[in-house]
Amino acid sequence: MSREATVRGAAVLGPRASGPWSRRVAALLAVAGAVVVLVPLAWMVSTSFKPESQVFRTPLEWIPSQPRPQNYSEAVTLIPFWRYFLNSMIVAVPVVVGTVLSSVAVAYAFARMRAPGLRWLFLLVLAGIMLPGEVTLVPSFLLFKTLGWVGTYLPLIVPAWLGGGAFNIFLLRQYFLTIPREQEEAARVDGHGFLSILMRVIIPQSWPAISVVAAFQFVGVWNDFVGPLLYLSDQDEYTLPLGLAFYRDIYSTQWAHLMAASALALLPCVLVFFLAQKAFTEGVVLTGRR
Amino acid sequence: MNASRREALAAYGLVSPWLIGFLFLSLGPMVASAVLSFTDYDLLNFGATEAVGLENYREAFTGDPVFWQSLRVTAYYALLAVALDLVVGLALAMVLNTGFRGVRFLRTVYYLPAVVSGVAVALLWLWIFQPSTGLANEILGLFGLPPIRWVYSSTWVIPSFVLMSLWGVGRSAFIYLAILQQIPTNLYEAAAVDGTGALSRFRRITLPLVTPAIFLNLVLGVIGNFQIFTQGFVISQGGPGTSSLFYVLYLYRNAFSYFRVGYASALAWILFLLLLALTLVTFASSSRWVYYEAGRDR
Known part of the structure; x- marks a missing residue:
């Protein structure tokens, strides 16, 4: 984009x-x-x-x-809607923040820095994009179970802070590569280090790409069903998708209320969509993301 | 310490979170699931785990009709969904590319289904598909068509899911649109001057130039649609019977309902290898039908 x-x-x-x-x-x-x-x-x-x-x-x-x-x-009292809404936020906010911070840092290293073996590692990032989640589903569950994290939000949040997803790294790296190097050289001559250049030169010019990453990630985590289904067992901890699915099983005859709750659940994504509309419709073109 | 060593250290410092994540959340689990697939690991009875060689794979291929059923159902769904997505997506992109007023607003509308996904939308479609006075049957009635039992019928459940997926066709249309917008107008003008008809212009200009996007949508569509889960879990729970028991749903049940982790791991690897093979075949065939401007003329 x-x-x-x-x-x-x-x-x-x-x-x-x-x-x-x-x-x-x-x-x-x-x-x-x-x-x-x-x-x-x-x-x-x-x-x-x-x-x-x-x-x-x-x-x-x-x-x-x-x-x-x-x-x-x-509808919001038939199920503890606001409780689930809050839980979804408790997961979504740290996931979006972690994704942006860590994918920006990793992408910057891949776009601009030289180190032995770094090119090979980037190939592994690309391989990670192709990997279907099902292959890692069960062992990841066993890992988080061993760590004692099942029943907490940690399995949903922590992975976002570890690189922020192969796709986002790829997208940001491609974007950083389009930024001219001259300003960085000037900043380097002035004695700025890598981190300082990232903050002062790269990030201020990359908000379009960063907002694509943040918006996609928010929608993805807000709608995520499989993660919470695997890792959350206590009803008080349910996120909205889980709460809605649970609601369906109990009140499946109350369609009007079910639709009211569903409409409310969709609202944040629609809001983010209209805020970042340009980023979305052009970001999907840039990235081929589906 | 010299500058290049400092740079290398800083670079590895920055990528280290990703590296840790890759080792522990991608590579490690992948290897682990390969290893587990050769055992009879039971989530409830870890102590009794034994190596069983290829037994899980043998069971899947020769001793488990449900495995074949889930594969058949998933392939049927994926084939229909991908094919319709390609055709309708390209048609929509061509329509949006004619450049009438208000097209920007329409693009927003078409993209909306992509942001509202998951359980809330699954519930919405379940409501639409209600056999008694659901919206879908009401619309059929407008055209004088008899009502269908949609997701409650073993014949119609998969087409119902395909219809749902087609609702999000805007996403692939955008990828086509990006390419269509870059086709120089003079190509069409020259063809029109030569007296080439519309159909021929489509076949000779548009179609070859969008093949890279068709290729991308094909690869991503196959991988994505083979992994359908949430809709099946929430809407039909695999039913009626096993008529919508999607592959990943069956995998999930093996792992977390029957606690057969070893078998589930084998299922995961079979899916992974299948998708890898499909992707490689698509890639291998691409030199025959994907047209890259930089490459040779066909």
């Missing part, structure tokens, strides 16, 4: 070698598709405001005739 690429993309986005008619058809198709994409989310919100008695009523109502905002206040 270098700045040049953004500008170039905008410039080429102009009219294509196709007539006004085909453009009109394309616009129509794109709008229709967008409506299809929005329908499930709209249905979630619509259901969340209905009285349970009208949830199954036909014909379907998109705008509830008797909207019931109390569903939301009830």
Whole structure:
């Protein structure tokens, strides 16, 4: 997502070698598709405001005739919603901070420093991107069990501080490589060390890439289900995804309340998405991340 | 201490957290799961663990019909999901690339499903797929189609999951879009002057130039879709029967419900080797169909 690429993309986005008619058809198709994409989310919100008695009523109502905002206040007491919300934050904040700090540091070393064997280590970073999580799932669980960390947030948080993920290291290294070296040379002549150059020269110019990493990581950890499923056993410790899954098993007939709780659970990600929207839609292009 | 040694020390200082993580959370567990796959390690009965050689692998391939079922279900899902994602993703990217007003806003909409994933969205789809007056059946009804039992039917459960995954097609469309936007307009203009039809322009210009993105989406799509778990766990719990018992769900059950860690480790390695093989085959075939501008003309 270098700045040049953004500008170039905008410039080429102009009219294509196709007539006004085909453009009109394309616009129509794109709008229709967008409506299809929005329908499930709209249905979630619509259901969340209905009285349970009208949830199954036909014909379907998109705008509830008797909207019931109390569903939301009830949903957050049917399950300890705010407790789970807080737990999710307790995990997400240190994970995002740890990911950013450690992936920036590691990526900087790989992008700019010379040391014997460092190139080979970078190949291992790339290999780590390809590794499917399932292969390490069971032994990692056994490791954290041996350490006595099962039932705590440590297995969810600590790995983020150990490099911050191969993909993020790769992304940041690629970004750092696009920064011209001259300023660093000047800072070095002034007597600044590596850490000082990282703080004063590299990081201030890398906020676009760093915000991509932070936003992706937040969404990833906020929605993570497998990690909490493996490592959290006490209901008071559940994060939101686990709490919702648990809620489903018990109150699976109360769809309106379930949708209210789900909508609330999605809210932080939607918020982060709109805040870092540009970073997202262009970051996915830069990185090929899915 | 001279400058280059100081630099090397500083570099290793900076990468050391990653190195520790790699050794203990990637490489170590990988080796450990390989070793465990040759044992009958039981989570509840660690003391009785014995080496069993290739027994776990033999059991999977010749003595466990559920293993084959889970592999079949997962491959079926992944094949459909990846194929539709490629076709619809490319079509969507071409539509978005025509450059009409408001396209930026639409791109935001299309990306939204990618950020709202996990359990909340799984619950939403479960609600949509309710057989009695669920939204999906209501929409079928609008077209005069009979209702379907969706995730409650062993025939429709996998197509239902594919439909869910297609909801997130915006992600791969963005990758295509990035490439489409870099195709020089004059290529199309020249072709139009030559009297080349739209279909032919697509086949001769667009398609060859987006093959690198198709390749990327294919590799990532296969790896990602073979690992489907959360949706199956939350929505269908593998059912009805074993008709949506995805591979990783079966692996998870072996490890944490049946406590058969040795067998689960063998399953993990089989999946890993399978994905590796699929990736390598895709890479090997890429020289035949992926077009790189810098390379030779085809």
